[in-house]
Structure formats: C-alpha cells, structure tokens
Amino acid sequence: MAVPAAVGQHGVVTIPSLSDETLRSMLTAMLSSRVYSQRVFNLQRQGRAGTNAPVDGSEAILAGVEHALDPSEDWVLPQYRELVGLERFGTDVLDRYVLYALGHPEGGHIPEPTRVWPPQISLATQVPHAVGLAWGMKARSEPGCVLVFLGDGSTSEGDFYEACNFAGVLDAPVIVVVVNNGWAISTPIARQTRAKNFAEKSHAFGIPGVTVDGTDAIAVYEAIADARSRAVAGAGPTLVECVTYRLGPHTTADDPTRYVPGDELAAARERDPIVVMTSELERRGLWTAADTETTLAAADARMDAAVRAGEAMAVDQVELFDHVYAEHTPRLADQRARFLADRGGVS
Amino acid sequence: MAVPAAVGQHGVVTIPSLSDETLRSMLTAMLSSRVYSQRVFNLQRQGRAGTNAPVDGSEAILAGVEHALDPSEDWVLPQYRELVGLERFGTDVLDRYVLYALGHPEGGHIPEPTRVWPPQISLATQVPHAVGLAWGMKARSEPGCVLVFLGDGSTSEGDFYEACNFAGVLDAPVIVVVVNNGWAISTPIARQTRAKNFAEKSHAFGIPGVTVDGTDAIAVYEAIADARSRAVAGAGPTLVECVTYRLGPHTTADDPTRYVPGDELAAARERDPIVVMTSELERRGLWTAADTETTLAAADARMDAAVRAGEAMAVDQVELFDHVYAEHTPRLADQRARFLADRGGVS
C-alpha cells in the first residue's frame, strides 16, 4: 500500500487561497501541537498524567484540517491523538485535553460554543456520531459540516463502514479523515487490509475518496477545503486519507522498538512534517529559525499555564455521581447520599 | 445501480464444462426449489409452520452455486432463503429445513457429513463464521472452500465488511455471494447504499469483485466456478454479486404491495429465472413441458414425504435444556430436574 505518486509530492505549490499569514499560522500550529503533545507525554512519565498518545507525525494533518474548516460552523470529532492540534477551534480544546490527560472529569467537557468533541477511546464509534450530527445539521438547515478523524487501524471496525455507507445514502455533510500513520499499535497496514489504499474504501459507499500526503500541510488543507466545499454545497460526504508515519510510540505505554523496522522509521523521519513545512516556509522567506524559537517558547508557556490551571482544578469525589442522568435517579441519589455519609464518617 | 451491461446477458452461451446433464440438473433444482419453498410457505398459511422466506427469484443463483461447488469438500453458509436449493449437498438439507420451518429443534441440526449450516437469522453474522471456517481449513491444509450467502440489505452490517476485509488479509478460501434481490424487506437498494453495485464493495477489501446476472443460472455457475478455482488455488476470496429481483413477499409475514412498484415487479417477472432457463433448455432440445411436469410432481412427492416425516417427528419438551453446554451445568441440571418434576406432578 503506497501513496499514489500523483498526490502530495513535497514540492509545495502555492495556491491563492493560502495567504502567507495562513501558512505561518499552520506551521505555528504544527510546532505548538508537537510541544503540547510532548509535554503531556512527559507528564505521564512523571506520574502526573495517565496514558496518552503523542501526535508525532500527524501535525500537518491537524494544521491542514483546522485551517480548512470554519470553527464557527463546522464540528470536529477526534479519535484521541488530535486534541493538541485544534486550537483554532478554541483555547478550551487544549485546556480540556490537559484536564483529560490529568484524569480530571471536566476533561471530557469542552464547553459551548467550541465545536469539538472530547477524545473517543472506543475506536470508530465516533464515525456514526459524526454522521448523525451532520444529518441533524442538514435536517435543521444549518450551515457547516462535520469532520471526523479515525486511524488506519480503526477503519477495520464495522462502525466505520456502516457510518460511511449511511452517510452516502443521506448525502450527509461529513468529511471522514483517515489518518494513515502506518500502524495500529503494532499492527502494520498490510495486516489491516489488502485494499490498495484507504481512499479506495470509498467505493464501497459510492462517495468520493482521495489520498493525500499527510506530511504536507498544504496538500491536506486543499483536500479538506475541497471536501468541505462539496459538503456545504449539499454534495455529500468525502473520505480523505492522509498518509503519514507514526514517528513516536503508540502511547506512553508502548515500546515501538519491538516491532517498528528501524529503517522505515528513519526514512519517515526524513519526511517529518515539521521539517517539510519549515523548510518550505523558509524557502519562501516566510519563516526563520527565530520564529521557531519564539513559537516553541510560546507553546511551552501556554502549556505551563494549562498544566498549572489543570493541576490546580480541584475534583470533588462526589462528582462521580454527576451527569449520569439529567437528574439523579432515586437509587443513584441514595448511593450518593451513602457515599457522602461514609465520607463524613471516615474523614 | 444496474447490472453492468457486459455480464449475464440472456443469450446463454454454452461453455464446455457444462454438460447437458448438468444443465438439466440445474433446471430440475430450480423448479424443485420453488416447489419446496411454496410448500413451506403454504404450511405457514395453514398454521403448521412458522414465518419463512420464499425463494422466488433466487432459484438460478442457488442452482448455479450448488453445481459449481464440490459438496464433498466445500461448505455453504446460508442466510435463510437458500436451504431449499442445496439438495446436491445432501438430502438432509431440505429435510432439516422442513423441520426448521416446523419449529422443531432438530431443524438446526444438519448432520455430518453434509457441509451446510442451518439458516442464520442475525444478518451478516455468518460472514465472519465463513471466514473463520475457511481460515481453519487453510490452517489444516484441507481442500475445498467456503461459500457464504448474504442479501443486499445485509451488506450494510459491519460484520460483512469486517469479515471480507479480514478474508482479504488472510487470503482465505471463501466466496462471499451477495444475493441482490433489490429489497431488504421494504428497503430498496437505493436506500441501502450509494455504491455503484455490490461488487464495488470489494475495493474496500482489495479482493476481486464481480457482478453477475442472478437470473441466469449459467452465468452464476461460471462466476462461482471461477471464484472457487481461485480460492482452492490459494488466491484468496472473491465477492460475487448476483443480481435478481425478489418475486414474492419478503416472508410469510410481509405485504409487498405496500411498497413494491407494480411495474418493476412485472418487469422482473419477465426475467423469472425459471422461465429463462426453461426456454433456453427447450431451445437446445434438452427440456420439454413433460420434463417440467415430472419434475414438479417429483418435487411435490419429495415434499410430501419430508413434511410427513417432519410432522411425525416428536419433540420431548425437555430437549430445551439440551446442547446449551456439552454437559448440563449443575444449575441447568437442576432446572431440568425441576421441569421434569413439575411435569410429573401436573400431567
């Protein structure tokens, strides 16, 4: 399974719609997301956060996506790796993701009006949700579209197929982005499917499918912008495969040296999306090493604040009973009361 | 969604592998399966059998399939409509199907060595079973292959996709036959998927897919024979879509006049697979009206015997506890003992 030669070559072509400002914003987002992700990874190593999945290799995909969408109209449903790269949708996204990594219940609560869902752990279940949301927006004649992420491995789940197929029937304004990073934990794409590539799966649904170079933020931007214009024009869903390579471990719990061929990884590092984009913008005179410094420092400061705020946010243990139902059922109220009574007695 | 013009045209071409005897055997099977099916349908109308699904429209598919396979090596996993058309696999198949329709527990038991599974009601769940069975045969280096049926509607289930995808990865010797009869109860294929046709879904799995005219037994035979030779040669799975039209109600419980367009049905009746095959064999001088008479009479007699035997087969109610486990668990043994005691007391 290889990236079709025709798409996503590294010689980036300027397209009119992408201003210098946007290009800079994209690289800023890419650099920042890697910092955020590394910081969260380190928190786990320090015993301050739970298992988490680093972004390394997906930065261009996230930057392309978030810049091609309209945060005031469009929704994003992530898998779990993407929350560090959606800041254009609102500062909440990162703040809540930090809480999420810290194991704080409010990590799941991305407040209105930010149109991003929390991480999904039960793989591919978010694709039906996205289709339903897009269907609902269409039913309400609302503008915008829904974009949902899933990994190459997650395309093997029935939910992905069922949802894309129904999206086709509904002409739902949804963009399904397959982040093909070559691996599902230790399982390589060759053991995931014999399909020529993941875009080919669109034939099963009768919807358009495209494969783009996911190390090339501009290619991703273009593919998503194109899919978006079709979606909002009522032309239905698109499947967009973004091909990259997972540059880090699957999660904090993983040891990729057990299974990732070293030469493959080394080759992928040559195409590190951040390196690609940095050199392209430098070539165009839009970026300098100093910009990188500033961006990294800003991202670090941003994370310092997020972690500080997150760690300062208290949790009352009794919150475990909240939001199960709109109102506590009598039994839950009873359990809650006993919980409080026991606590009263013990403390 | 239409049958590609290139395949399955009605002008049947003789191919060397199909002897006159086989052609006659196929038509005999087609006529017989329709009789069997009608008789079972009538049993329900008379209150002697449960809900059942008539075969009308699928006869050519079944005849093509059963003649292209080797009953001593190959397995068939049906959905629920096919058991009247697999007599080449063993007389048990029909006898047990009659028991099944009569609500007799032994209806689920097709004895060794007949390589056919009982009907599957939980749609598409049989596709993973077929892939597992084919995988097991490959693991044991056994000859033969597995053929599994499912309907156009059932292709929308996640199990179908998950299984076909895994079959591709495994190179499993399995043939997945989609019986596209235009309807899933009242849902037409246009609401089932936007795929160009069901064979197109094979792209999602990287396996070959073909669409054949399912009203043409010979075309079906050829497609299955081809898929089989690939499967047993180790070349992996094939998806075969057989296009026909459901000529009767979905089941005994259905009223198709509520939703089937009359003109569409009338057009389909013109291509009734039995009419097509009969006129072709008559044209070739292989069949006469008298042959039809004899076949129908034989099928009726066959069913008389099957129904008589089936209705004569007693059921001891205590059998409801059997075959839950290889041996009764203590609790089940206890429930069984109480059941027998209560019965002793009451009767």
Add this chain to the structure above:
Amino acid sequence: MSLASDAAATRTMTMLEAINHTLHAEMARDDRVMVFGEDVAANGGVFRATEGLLDAFGEDRVVDTPLAEAVIAGTAVGLAAAGMVPVPEIQFLGFSYQAFHQIAGQVARLRYRTRGRFDVPITIRAPFGGGVRTPELHSESLEAQYANIPGLKIVLPASAADAKGLLATAIRDPDPVLFLEPLRGYRMLRDEVPLGEHLVPFGEARTVMGADDPADDDVVVFAWSFMVEMSRRAAELLADEGIRVRVVDLRTLVPLDVDTIRTCVEAIGRVVVVQEAPETNGFASELIATINDEAFYSLEAPVARVSGYDAPYPVGQLEDSYVPDAGRIAAAIRRTAGAA
C-alpha cells in the same frame, strides 16, 4: 368539544395502536422528533407501529435506514448533539446486540463523557418477548443485560394506556430510554387510552390487582411487560383457591420504584418475581437483591423467581415450555403462600 372533555376522552386501543397514536402525537407536538430505523417509513414498520408517520411528517423526519443497527444507535448520538429528538427503532431487541457498543458505550454515557454538554433525549424502541413463534433472536428478553449499564433508563409498558403515557414521557425525557414493547402484547393487550395529553412518570409502579390495603393480600407478584398479564391470569386462577394475590407492574426497571416494592413486601412478606429472561442474573435477581436491602426483615419466605430457563430462547415447538405461563406462575405463588 371543550378542552376538558377532550382531555378526559379515551378510546379502546391495542398497545400497537397506542404506540402509533403516541408517535403521531409526539411528532406533531415537537418538530425535533425524528423516527428512523429499518422499514419504518414506507412500510410503516414490520408491525405497523410507525404506520402513517411518513405521510404525516415527511421523509426528512421519518427515515428508512440501511440494515445496520450500530449506525442507527450511533447516529442517534449525533442527532441528539445536533438538537434533535431521535426515536430510532431496532426492529427486534435481539438485534440491538449489533448496536450494543453504541448503546452501552456511547448512548448511555454521552452526557457523562461530556459532563453534561449534551442532553441525550434518545428513545430506542424495540419489540421483544416470546410466545409468537418467531425465528431466532426475535424473542429474547435482554432487559437485565441493559440494566447493569449506568445511564440508560429501561421502560416496559404492559398496557396500551401505559404504552402511551410512558412513550410520551420517554420521548420528552432528556436521558436515553430503552423502550421495550412486548410482541405478544401488541395486539393482545387492549385497554382504554386517554386521547389527550397523557404522561406516566418513570419510577412509579402500577398495582394491577390487589386489596386496598396491601396487608390484606397473601402474596405480591412483581412483573413487567407481558409477564404482568400472565401474572394477572395466574392471580385470577388462585382467587378461586382463596389465595389473594397482589400484582404489581414495575413499568420501569431503571428508575425502579423502590418505595412501592418496600411497602408491598413489608405489608405482605411473601413475594414472587416473574420474568421471561433466563434465570441467571435476570432482572429478578436485582429485585431480590433490592428486597434483601430494603425489606429483609419483613420476608416470611424466600422470594420465588419464575423465569425462562438458562437456555437460549428456543424454537417454536419448545417455546411454550420455556416462557413462564399462568400455570407455572400460579404454582410458584401457591408454594410461596404456603411456605413455612
């Protein structure tokens, strides 16, 4: 006709008619309500529960889906987030297994995962239950498997009037509801249904038979769905023998009307629980555990369970032996009434 008399008017309906009538009423009341599932539109549902909705409300609100239960439940999550009120149908409860990961893992916890960002006013309707000679997986009683999943409400009407009152409540409820309809009751259960607004609150059991003062009854039977009717028949059989039986229809398993359960057990002391589901870990077990918690010291005899057996729901020729009938229930009541 005045509004008052309108509100009081009733009509005899089957449970199926009551459900259909309620879906019409709720869709008319709130244009966010959407009905979808397999064969619900043109065909009006395989039992005609959704008959006429397509004509009345159009194809944007009454939608035939592909044959895929997981995406039926899964899109409901997205529709709810979009502000709609989804009322999906699963054609038979047995096929909710295909959607289990969406119902148990997603529908039930969207509110919890998002800490209340999204309301989840989803009502999943599904018929189930035995006695009507269906094929495999059409009759299975799965309420207990769902009852162990926090976040769901589980509602099982046992009369036409309740089908209306509980379904209307379900559709207006901000939480996900599994609304389980007894196949055998669709046409067999007929009673007076209020034509006007009629809401039955969740968590309030209904006394179907019994003395004014529970203390005057000899045994209390707790049941739900079609087993309420079966228990009523058993109770009638026993009336001749002088055994006074109180029959309580729990109506909703989550939330559970613990007060009524406690009161009845305290007053009566002898209890039978009836379910169609397999015995092991059926909801009857939970009821016994609840009684143990709430009224242990009032029990005069062990609580009797009458259940399906620990075997898969069987084929037609065996099902009458599997599903509890009035005779088996009566026998359990008799034993419980007479226990030391």
Add this chain to the structure above:
Amino acid sequence: MSLASDAAATRTMTMLEAINHTLHAEMARDDRVMVFGEDVAANGGVFRATEGLLDAFGEDRVVDTPLAEAVIAGTAVGLAAAGMVPVPEIQFLGFSYQAFHQIAGQVARLRYRTRGRFDVPITIRAPFGGGVRTPELHSESLEAQYANIPGLKIVLPASAADAKGLLATAIRDPDPVLFLEPLRGYRMLRDEVPLGEHLVPFGEARTVMGADDPADDDVVVFAWSFMVEMSRRAAELLADEGIRVRVVDLRTLVPLDVDTIRTCVEAIGRVVVVQEAPETNGFASELIATINDEAFYSLEAPVARVSGYDAPYPVGQLEDSYVPDAGRIAAAIRRTAGAA
C-alpha cells in the same frame, strides 16, 4: 528429574507470567490451539500475555488480526467448526461490546443452534478491571452482562496458580469460556504456580481465608477476580478487631459453586458480596438471589453488597472512590457482623 517431582515443582509467578506460561504449554500440548487478536503476535500483546508465542509456534497459529472485535469473535466460531481450538484475545473487555452480537448471539449458541453438531472450544481472553488509571472502557466489569447469556462459561482467576489451572481447563473445555483477567492483578498478584499439568475444575470455589470449620467464622465474603484480594485485605484489617472473616473466591460465575455458597451461608449466616461492577443487576444480585433460594432460612442479616456505583466507570482522578477498596469492604463486613 522424575516425572513425579516435575509435577510437584512450582515457581513464583505473577498472574501475567502464569497466563503466558499456560498459553505456551497449551499450544505445545495441542496443535489445534490458535491464539489471535489485536497485537498478540509481534508485540506479544499489549501486556505481554502472549509474548514469545509467535516465535515458538509461528505465524499460522499466532495471528495479529485487523482491529475489529466482531470478526475476532466471529471467526472463532468458524475456526471451531473447522476443528481448531481458538483462543482469541479481546484487548480490553470493554471492547467486547463491539463483538457482543457475535459472543452473545453466536459463540454462546453455536452448539444449541446446531443441536450439538459443533463443539465450541473457544476461550475468549480479555483483561478488565479498575485501579490502574486506564482510559475509558478499559476498566469496565461486564461479567454480569454476560452471565445472563446462556451457553457461556465465565471464569475469573484471582491468583497466578488459578490463572494457570483455570486457563488450561478453559482451553480444553468444549464450551465457550469468557476468561477475564484482572488488569490490576497482572503484576500485583504473585504466587506459587505448579509447573507441570495443573487443571482447576470449573464450579469449585476456593476458600482464601477462614476457619477450618466455617461455623467458626463471623461473616463470609464472596468475591471474584481482583476483589478477592481486596476482600482479603479487608479481612486482615478486621482480624485485629476480632471479626473472623471467611473469604471465598468464586473463581467461576458460570458454572457457580452453589454447594460451597450454601454450606458457608448455612454455617455463618452473615454474608457480604463484593464486586467492581455497578450495583444494579451486577452479579452480586444473582448471588443474593441464589442465597435467597438456597439458604434463606439461615440468613441472620441482609446480605450486604459492596459494588461500584451506578455510574459509568470514571476517569483517573475519581476511580479510587468508585472501585471498592479494603476500607469500604471492611465497613460492610463490620455492619453485617453487627446487624441485629
């Protein structure tokens, strides 16, 4: 070394090591045994339970599957019919929801549907359970949802030795077994594991602590999986207070060792049941119902349940409040010991 001494030899192992050791042994013993699932081959499983199997038995018998639980369980059905002995892994029990229709509707009833044509020697392994700060759906205790499904056996080891003895029995059993491994116990539970043939029969509970004569104990605690360890700790706390606690590890929920349960309840009269699962309709409810059936008249106090709450399994910062710990269990034992 003689065969006899071989058979008697033991080694201290963690539960994880015992599982890995047993998979090696069973694959060596029977070449029909196949191990497959997500990341079980090259990676040796995300917890290393299947480490080394690929090297030892090759890629035809140790297979990484696509990421699709339904087809993992569903192909097991076909493999069993082909005469293999499938030992699929579901990476976390919470993701067995994706396979629920195959496990509950197909694996559990292949024998029944075919009236015994096919044996179903499938062992589905899956880790579960809390206390280790996992993401959503990694910790959920779902045993009760499966216990209501006839045809499955449900096995939950609570020691390394039992992990070996029960897993070997499961793999050789002709019926489908859900073999549920406590995440928290993988490395924390360490004990002496026999190195030779070691089979623990299903349906025989294990007394973890207690007097020679149960009548000398004050309270009996029934638990399974990691809650056995927690109950043991609670019992040790209470020993100082003079409360004598019997701790019984049920080991298998289906089949259930009713004899031991009955004997203990008759002798002791005071019972606590501990589970991680949500309270409503957890397996504790079934135990209480079973005790009600078998030993009602011996009970001196209501059976106490200690459970997770009726909320979804929570995030890391809340989970210690959710999962029963020694303190909560001890409190329940104390209350039960002192109840009127």
